[in-house]
């Protein structure tokens with residue numbers, strides 16, 4: 338008689354050995370209530386049946402309670418086995434999830450057992466890559482999966498969800514459809530003798546390309562908010578000593594992080610705190626007050642302050658309302674682009690002209706809300722009519738920019754008969770560049786690059 342764990346039951350009708358069934362521990366490395374192993378491929382169900390020593394096929398999407406056995410027939414662990422059949426699974430092929438205890442040791446043993454039974458370890462992002470290859474999702478949705486997992490703020494995660502729902506992809510598909518249609522129109526002109534194509538025809542086509550493609554793509558490219566939500570921004574606080582820079586860092590981040598004293602030169606080194614403004618992840622950098630000093634440590638601090646300011650996305654210059662000598666940002670930062678200037682300690686003065694400074698009293702907590710609002714605006718948080726179609730990655734931005742350039746190049750040649758071919762060629766290039774966003778066309782190298790950023794098990 339056959340040993341139970343060698344019984345061969347085929348669930349999916351797969352015959353023979355396909356090396357292509359992948360397995361991975363899908364939950365993060367560490368201890369937890371539940372840990373999940375995921376299998377995908379034609380042998381997934383068969384491997385799971387052997388693991389369970391079960392001879393009756395699984396009901397799809399049904400949680401089967403089972404023990405899982407090793408080669409000797411000893412229990413490794415027990416838990417839920419869920420089978421997703423082909424089309425109904427995340428990857429678009431037979432998939433099994435084993436919901437085990439979240440013990441790193443047991444999960445490793447279970448995972449190794451799935452390999453013994455014929456699976457191979459999944460590569461980073463391979464489950465999602467298969468989903469793309471089986472047409473379950475497009476490439477921009479696959480990227481949204483990573484963005485969702487990596488999101489540092491709830492707003493970023495929600496934005497990733499919208500991309501995952503396909504709003505961004507639908508917009509790109511719309512552009513591609515429009516391009517197909519205008520290319521067809523242009524090519525139709527080739528069938529007419531030159532003087533029979535009415536000028537009006539070109540005008541209408543031009544207007545259409547401008548309204549349906551150029552304007553909306555430019556609008557999408559104008560906002561950097563999407564990238565900011567995921568990539569975050571660095572904000573440096575600079576100014577003369579003792580103006581309240583460290584106090585501002587503490588007030589904004591809501592943490593008593595930096596030392597605050599009335600001694601000028603308290604902060605020597607740069608100090609960073611992470612927080613968020615309107616869902617934009619911010620790295621706030623406090624710096625040493627800028628002044629000429631003989632102190633070697635302080636000189637180094639000043640050097641660091643300058644380099645922090647140079648690399649920041651936004652520089653906040655703080656001045657002390659009681660000391661006009663601290664108001665001139667040109668002295669130390671003449672060459673830098675200071676976007677936001679603050680006049681602090683307004684509680685100590687009466688009727689000071691704050692010029693282009695934002696009045697603030699950290700002590701009395703006045704002006705902080707306005708400051709946060711200004712920060713968000715300067716970091717690109719403007720009202721967008723259509724947040725769902727927001728550009729969220731530099732890859733998408735580059736593709737949209739290239740595509741726009743091709744559309745515009747085609748447009749400049751439109752109306753000249755001998756150039757018709759070139760116009761159509763530029764617009765076809767625009768089309769395939771947009772296709773790269775969705776993973777359409779010959780894009781193997783793009784897939785490799787995108788999926789290398791995934792984690793194992795996703």
Ligand SMILES: Nc1nc2c(ncn2[C@@H]2O[C@H](COP(=O)(O)OP(=O)(O)OP(=O)(O)O)[C@@H](O)[C@H]2O)c(=O)[nH]1
Pocket residue numbers: 577578579580581582583584585596597598599600601602603604605624625626627681682683684685697698699700701
């Ligand atoms: N009255 C008043 N005092 C303030 C205000 N903000 C900060 N201070 C005081 O100003 C002094 C200097 O504050 P810090 O935050 O240490 O100043 P800093 O710019 O970081 O100084 P350095 O690290 O030396 O460059 C402290 O005594 C604070 O309590 C304010 O809005 N009003």
Ligand SMILES: [Mg+2]
Pocket residue numbers: 582583584595596603604623624625626
């Ligand atoms: Mg300080």
